[in-house]
Structure formats: C-alpha cells, structure tokens
Amino acid sequence: MTKPLGSLGGLEDLAAQMVSIRQQNYAKPLQKAVYVFAADHGVTAEGVSAYPSEVTRQMVLNFLAHGAAINVLAKLHGVEMNVVDVGVDADFDRIDGLLHRKVRRGTRNMMREPAMSREEVIEALNVGLNLADDSKAKGHSLVAVGEMGIGNTTAASAITSLLTRRSVEVTTGKGTGLNTEALQHKRRIIEAVLQKYFGEAGGHTLPDPVDVLRIVGGLEIAAMTGFTLGAARHGVAIVVDGFISTAAAAVAFALVPQVRGYLFAGHRSEEPGHQALLDYLGLKPILTLNMRLGEGTGAVLAMPILESAMCLYNQMATFESAGVSEAKD
Ligand SMILES: Cc1cc2ncn([C@H]3O[C@H](COP(=O)(O)O)[C@@H](O)[C@H]3O)c2cc1C
Numbered sequence: 444m445t446k447p448l449g450s451l452g453g454l455e456d457l458a459a460q461m462v463s464i465r466q467q468n469y470a471k472p473l474q475k476a477v478y479v480f481a482a483d484h485g486v487t488a489e490g491v492s493a494y495p496s497e498v499t500r501q502m503v504l505n506f507l508a509h510g511a512a513i514n515v516l517a518k519l520h521g522v523e524m525n526v527v528d529v530g531v532d533a534d535f536d537r538i539d540g541l542l543h544r545k546v547r548r549g550t551r552n553m554m555r556e557p558a559m560s561r562e563e564v565i566e567a568l569n570v571g572l573n574l575a576d577d578s579k580a581k582g583h584s585l586v587a588v589g590e591m592g593i594g595n596t597t598a599a600s601a602i603t604s605l606l607t608r609r610s611v612e613v614t615t616g617k618g619t620g621l622n623t624e625a626l627q628h629k630r631r632i633i634e635a636v637l638q639k640y641f642g643e644a645g646g647h648t649l650p651d652p653v654d655v656l657r658i659v660g661g662l663e664i665a666a667m668t669g670f671t672l673g674a675a676r677h678g679v680a681i682v683v684d685g686f687i688s689t690a691a692a693a694v695a696f697a698l699v700p701q702v703r704g705y706l707f708a709g710h711r712s713e714e715p716g717h718q719a720l721l722d723y724l725g726l727k728p729i730l731t732l733n734m735r736l737g738e739g740t741g742a743v744l745a746m747p748i749l750e751s752a753m754c755l756y757n758q759m760a761t762f763e764s765a766g767v768s769e770a771k772d
C-alpha cells in the first residue's frame with residue numbers, strides 16, 4: 444500500500460487481527476453493538492464502594508433515558524445499545540427497553556458465603572451465551588462488553604488475584620473513588636475472602652474458573668464471561684472495556700484459551716488491576732485516557748479506531764495501482 448512499510452503502526456496490527464477474525468467477510472462494514480450487563484453485589488454490605496448500591500438501579504434507568512456516558516458515545520459512533528438486567532436488586536418488571544434476564548436480586552455477600560450457587564452461575568453464563576446468539580442473529584460483527592454494578596471492582600479484584608496470582612495490593616484500586624483508608628479496608632475484605640475459600644495467598648493451584656465466578660464473581664460478570672465465549676464461538680470480534688469486563692474476559696480465556704484471538708482491549712483503565720489482566724491476556728490497549736468508568740465507554744471509544752484500521756486496509760491504493768515508486772533496497 445502507498446505508505447512507508449509499517450507506518451500505520453498499531454492500526455496495522457488491529458487490521459491484521461480483524462482480518463483473521465472476519466476471514467472472507469473482512470471487507471463488509473462493521474455492525475457495532477454494546478451490551479451493558481447490570482447486577483448488584485452483596486459484598487457492598489462490607490463498605491467496599493464509595494457509592495450506595497441503589498446507584499445500580501438508578502443508572503439502569505439513566506441508560507434507558509439515554510443520559511449516561513455510554514449513551515452519548517454509543518449514539519455518536521452508531522453503536523446499538525443493549526441494557527441487560529442480570530441481577531439488579533430492584534423490580535424492573537414493567538420497564539420497556541430493558542433486556543429482562545434477572546437471575547436473582549444481587550449476589551450474596553462473599554465475605555459470608557459464596558456469591559452464587561452453582562445453578563445461578565450457570566444461569567448467568569447462559570444469559571450471556573444466549574445474548575451472543577441473538578447478537579449474531581442480528582448481524583453484529585463488532586461487539587463491546589460493558590457493565591454496571593456497584594461493588595463490582597471488589598469482585599473483579601478477587602478474580603484478578605486468583606487468575607493472575609498477583610497480590611490483592613496490586614489488583615485492588617479505589618473503584619468509584621475510595622479514600623486511602625477505605626481502600627485499605629477494601630483490600631482487607633478481599634484478602635479475607637480469598638483466605639476463607641482458597642487458603643493462603645489464594646492457594647497454590649489455579650482454581651476452576653467457574654468456581655472463581657461462583658464464589659467471588661458477580662451475576663453481570665458471569666454473563667459477560669458467557670457473552671465473550673458466545674461471541675468468540677460465532678467468530679465475532681469483541682472489544683473489552685475496563686477492569687471488570689476484562690476480568691470477565693480473563694475467566695473466558697481461562698476456560699477456553701482460543702477466545703484470546705477474538706479480543707481487543709479498548710483502553711487501559713486507571714484501576715491498577717487492569718494491567719495485570721492485560722498482561723495475563725497478552726492484550727495491548729488501543730487507548731490510554733486515564734478513564735475509570737466502565738459501562739463499555741472505553742470499548743465503544745475504540746471502535747472508530749478499529750473501523751479506521753479496516754477502512755485503511757480495504758480502501759488504500761497499492762504502489763502498483765497508484766503508480767507510486769517503492770522503497771529503494
Ligand atoms: C454514578 C455512577 C456511574 C457509573 N458507571 C459505571 N460505574 C462503575 O462503578 C462501579 C464499580 O465501582 P465500585 O466497585 O467502586 O462500586 C460499577 O458500577 C462500574 O460500572 C459507575 C459508578 C457510579 C457511582
């Protein structure tokens with residue numbers, strides 16, 4: 444193509460991965476969607492978030508009223524927005540525009556008992572797997588995974604420590620904005636949970652990934668794991684967002700390593716544990732904007748970059764067709 448060799452840098456890597464995912468369909472325009480999975484967390488009873496858990500319900504209503512950051516970005520970039528209730532602690536029975544997939548009203552408090560039963564975690568995984576089938580049927584070819592769930596950085600940090608073997612100190616950050624003292628408390632809670640179920644330093648062998656989800660995960664996290672597995676199975680490119688959706692993708696990768704080839708990391712979150720997950724997955728973030736929001740915002744922001752990479756690949760002239768002289772040897 445009419446450019447110095449390698450001059451489009453990371454865009455060339457993105458195009459190469461996208462072509463390998465899309466195979467003979469690579470020249471078709473991308474059809475984009477974001478799935479925002481929402482659920483509550485029993486562990487919020489331990490004081491691990493700067494915000495009260497009612498915010499999960501309130502933000503779901505805000506998504507449906509188009510007022511959240513993800514609504515603005517999805518609209519701007521032509522991305523279909525889907526909001527999924529997997530386990531919000533509220534009754535949404537008569538609300539239109541929401542995908543009603545509630546497994547239960549929030550997880551249990553992992554400090555006292557496993558967050559979910561075996562049946563619940565399987566049901567939540569199936570919510571995601573089934574939505575990936577629906578997404579494929581709608582023709583989506585590039586999907587972003589986002590979430591809303593007060594307390595879910597605590598679940599994501601516990602998952603990250605168990606999968607990556609990194610200390611809670613390294614995998615735990617301030618989430619929505621804890622002060623230094625509250626952050627220390629959050630770390631102590633996560634350490635106590637890991638000690639209780641997995642022994643010293645999270646044990647010596649890698650626990651079963653589904654057990655990790657069941658004990659310290661979240662309903663929306665399990666649904667994101669299922670969605671990631673399902674989209675990869677259908678050969679659809681997936682953009683993971685921040686810390687929590689990447690934790691879900693890491694569980695999917697621990698279950699089925701082939702998932703890796705379908706994943707893009709939209710951005711690098713400010714949550715410190717995100718880097719541990721990106722290292723574990725071997726992913727390089729497309730953007731670095733010091734964001735720490737979630738909802739799928741970083742993933743949707745990266746979609747136009749992926750589209751740009753594909754358009755360059757598909758539309759640029761070659762040296763031969765444009766009559767431009769190539770490099771001297
Ligand atoms: C108004 C508001 C909007 C949000 N959108 C995403 N999150 C993000 O913050 C939460 C995780 O942080 P923590 O573990 O500290 O509770 C998740 O809901 C995540 O999506 C939000 C949080 C708030 C308060």
Ligand SMILES: O=C(O)c1cccnc1
Nearest residue numbers: 618685686712735736737
């Ligand atoms: O990186 C994220 O996704 C994130 C970070 C902090 C709070 N909520 C989400």
